[in-house]
Amino acid sequence: MAAVTGDGASFSEAFHEAFHGLDADSSHVLIPEPAADPVVLALADRQTRHLAECLIAEAPSDCRRITAVFALTLRSEASRVLRWNGRASTDAAPGPGALRLARELRRTTARLPRGPWWRLMLDLRVDGGVDVDFDYGDEPFPDEHLFAPEDYRADLEAFDWSAERLPTWLSAFVSHGGRQERSPRKAAVPADTRGPRSAKGVSPNDMPGLTETWARWAVVSAAFVAAGSERGPRMRPSHARFEASTRSGSTLWLLADGRAVLSGGVWNAPGLVDAYRGDAPHPELFAGAPAWVADPLLDERGKVGLMSFCYWWESGRWLRGESPKAEELATAIPGVWTRGTVAGIVAKLARRVTRSTETAALRLVTAAEEGVAERTALAEVFGNVEDADLDGAYHQLVMAGVTNRTELPQLPRHQAIAIVRRYMLAHDLDTPDYRVADLVADRVDCGWMVYAPVPAGEMRIGRGLFFVADDEVLEITDTQSSYPGRYAEEVARRYRERWGL
Numbered sequence: 283m284a285a286v287t288g289d290g291a292s293f294s295e296a297f298h299e300a301f302h303g304l305d306a307d308s309s310h311v312l313i314p315e316p317a318a319d320p321v322v323l324a325l326a327d328r329q330t331r332h333l334a335e336c337l338i339a340e341a342p343s344d345c346r347r348i349t350a351v352f353a354l355t356l357r358s359e360a361s362r363v364l365r366w367n368g369r370a371s372t373d374a375a376p377g378p379g380a381l382r383l384a385r386e387l388r389r390t391t392a393r394l395p396r397g398p399w400w401r402l403m404l405d406l407r408v409d410g411g412v413d414v415d416f417d418y419g420d421e422p423f424p425d426e427h428l429f430a431p432e433d434y435r436a437d438l439e440a441f442d443w444s445a446e447r448l449p450t451w452l453s454a455f456v457s458h459g460g461r462q463e464r465s466p467r468k469a470a471v472p473a474d475t476r477g478p479r480s481a482k483g484v485s486p487n488d489m490p491g492l493t494e495t496w497a498r499w500a501v502v503s504a505a506f507v508a509a510g511s512e513r514g515p516r517m518r519p520s521h522a523r524f525e526a527s528t529r530s531g532s533t534l535w536l537l538a539d540g541r542a543v544l545s546g547g548v549w550n551a552p553g554l555v556d557a558y559r560g561d562a563p564h565p566e567l568f569a570g571a572p573a574w575v576a577d578p579l580l581d582e583r584g585k586v587g588l589m590s591f592c593y594w595w596e597s598g599r600w601l602r603g604e605s606p607k608a609e610e611l612a613t614a615i616p617g618v619w620t621r622g623t624v625a626g627i628v629a630k631l632a633r634r635v636t637r638s639t640e641t642a643a644l645r646l647v648t649a650a651e652e653g654v655a656e657r658t659a660l661a662e663v664f665g666n667v668e669d670a671d672l673d674g675a676y677h678q679l680v681m682a683g684v685t686n687r688t689e690l691p692q693l694p695r696h697q698a699i700a701i702v703r704r705y706m707l708a709h710d711l712d713t714p715d716y717r718v719a720d721l722v723a724d725r726v727d728c729g730w731m732v733y734a735p736v737p738a739g740e741m742r743i744g745r746g747l748f749f750v751a752d753d754e755v756l757e758i759t760d761t762q763s764s765y766p767g768r769y770a771e772e773v774a775r776r777y778r779e780r781w782g783l
Contacts, residue, residue, distance in 0.1 A: 322393045329390055330414060333383040334406055340377045341365050346408040350376060352384040353401045353427035355437050360427055391416065392441055400452075401427055419449045422529060422549070431456045446560045451549060451588060453558040458587020464568055469576040481570025484593065484600035489608040490618060492542050492595045496522065497650040498618035499534065500682035502627055508664045508675035509631040515616045517682045530614035532591075535579045542595040543575055546614045547583040551590035553606060558587075567592040569603030590614075621647045632663050639663060650684040687783050691752070695723045698730035698750040705748070705756060716746065727774040728752055731766060751777040 337348050340363075347366040353359065361381065363374045376384075384402060392398035401417035417423075434456045438445060445457040490498070499515055499522045506514030515524040524546075525531040532546025545567075547554070556562035567589060568575060575594050583589040591605035591614070617623040621644060628643040642662035649655040657676045664670040679685045703718050705711075712718045720734040729751035736745065747766055749757045751773055759769050777783075 318394050322390060326387060326390045326394070329383060329387040330404075333380060333387060334404060334412065336380045336383055337363065337376065337404070337406065340380060342367070344368075348404070348406045350380070350404045350406075351401060351427070352376070352381075352403075353423070353429075354384065354388050354398075355400070355429055355433045356440055357433045357436050358429040360429075397441055397443060397447065398437070419452045421449075422451050428455075446558065448558075450555050450558050454554065454587030457558070461564055462567065462584040462587055462589045464571075464576050464580065464584070466573070466576045466578070469568070469571070469573045481601040481603060484602055484608060486599075489593070489600050490620070491598075492536075492540070492600075494651055495544075495618050496534065496536065496542075496682065497653075497684045498621070498624045498647060499524070499616050500679055500684050501624055501647050501650045501655075502616040502618070503682075504660065504675040504678040505628040505631045505663075507678055508660060508670045508672060509633070509667070510669060510671060511631075517678045519681050519683075522682070524614070524616050526613055528613055531581070531583075532611070532614045533581045537574065537579070540595070540598070541574065543579040543592070544594070544600075544615075545579075545581040545584070545589055545592040546611070547581065547588045547590040548611065548614045549588060551606065551610070554588065554590050565604035567603050567605055570601070571603060572596065621651070628663060633667055649686075650679065650682075653684050654686040655679050655684050656686050687781055693730065693750065693752040693754060695725075695730060697754075698723050698732055701750050701754060701756055702732040702748045711746070723750075726770040728777040729770075729773055731770060749773045753777065753780065755780075 337350055338345075341348055342365065344367045345365045346368045348363060350361070350363045352361045354361075359381070361376050361384070363376050363380075365372050365374060387402070388398045396418050399416040400419050401415075401423065403413075403415040403417065405411075405413040422428075434448075434452065437443070438448075438456070445453040448456070489495070500517050503515040503517045503522070507516075513525070513527065515522060520536040522534040523531070524533075529549045530547060532544060534542060534544045536542050553562070553565050557564040571592070571594060575592065577584070580592065581589055591602070591611055593600050593602045593605060595601075612619075617627050624647045625640060625643040628646065629640045632639050632643070642659070646655060646659040646663060649659055657672065660672050660675050660679075664672060664675070676685070699721050702721055706718050716734045718734075721732055722735055723730040723732045725731075726749070729749055732748040732750060733745065745760060747759050747769070749759070749770060751757075755777070757769075757773055759766075
């Protein structure tokens with residue numbers, strides 16, 4: 283592999299390019315920075331060259347490209363080197379010499395205005411090309427390079443920094459102090475609900491109602507699944523979540539009695555930036571919130587101090603404490619604002635955007651809001667998309683409970699028998715007189731009656747009967763204590779009550 287030092291021109295250009303952006307950016311670096319000391323920069327340049335030469339020396343002679351990552355604090359480290367010879371790549375750990383040089387380089391860069399980097403990435407190529415990236419955490423680190431908060435706090439102490447010097451997300455990570463957590467015990471403490479700690483109403487013009495929000499979230503989720511995307515919003519029973527590519531996101535939980543909690547974070551929200559910079563107090567997100575707005579229903583960002591909003595739905599309206607207005611949540615919530623917004627997203631995911639596609643998408647949104655969406659409506663939008671996952675998409679709508687419930691699928695006969703078989707074997711009910719191998723199933727309203735038939739010419743009282751509803755709920759009775767037909771009617775009634783049919 284050719285050395286990247288040579289006359290040093292290309293390396294120096296790459297090195298100094300890596301230090302562009304030393305000037306403060308209000309959304310990331312939180313204080314004004316002085317100019318870098320050219321002597322320290324020159325030393326860091328030489329040390330980076332030595333590190334590159336060491337990585338080259340450690341590599342096999344046929345190596346054509348090396349990429350290396352060093353994630354360091356004074357107390358912890360993670361590193362990786364990937365070598366490519368033009369045919370295959372191999373993963374390796376850097377040698378002791380490379381690690382020593384990386385640590386020395388970090389101590390040197392600690393004397394620069396931005397302080398020590400948290401990650402260093404080098405890309406060395408056979409043609410002498412080089413890319414150098416000193417990562418100060420302007421964006422959140424991947425999990426494999428994120429250390430414990432106390433490791434970063436030790437660095438802050440050693441380099442005489444305050445958390446306000448860090449990017450907002452990292453400042454929150456090391457210094458949030460649990461201020462955004464709200465345990466049920468903490469939430470139950472009575473608070474003054476008057477004055478500045480009272481809840482504010484949210485205008486219906488700013489945020490759609492809960493029914494519309496939930497249904498539209500479900501439709502967007504279904505569209506992303508149909509399009510084969512691994513990203514985007516997703517639905518679970520009573521729970522919706524969304525993680526945006528911008529690292530913002532939110533969760534929506536439904537509760538009994540028409541209540542709900544919507545919370546999440548815009549990762550560079552002005553309120554968070556100002557609070558962790560020390561320019562403003564932390565907003566009271568739970569001002570005026572009822573006791574049931576607590577950790578089990580709050581977005582995971584609250585655990586690391588990066589929740590920037592919390593809304594709750596009660597008595598037919600959205601309420602908030604000191605959370606920002608709905609227009610500032612847009613990057614953290616799927617586009618649920620209007621039917622047209624959702625239809626536009628759905629139509630674009632269908633790839634072939636035509637007037638008929640947009641019309642079909644709008645019909646799908648409207649049907650979901652009314653709780654009568656059908657699989658055929660999805661097919662109208664995505665039917666021409668190759669490999670569209672309509673089954674997965676429809677399942678998103680089913681979990682959200684916005685489908686036409688007359689379309690609930692009928693449980694196959696063999697599955698009903700299998701459910702009873704497992705129950706009998708687990709409870710030692712397989713006997714010579716009532717064998718698992720003899721089970722049969724007769725269709726009844728909303729389910730199956732499963733039993734082992736009596737041999738021809740015999741009559742037996744008290745034989746066990748199993749009823750398996752189409753939602754796989756198992757009920758057990760016998761021919762002595764009930765009439766099978768009447769009991770089947772009760773099974774069907776309970777099934778319809780469970781599903782609101």
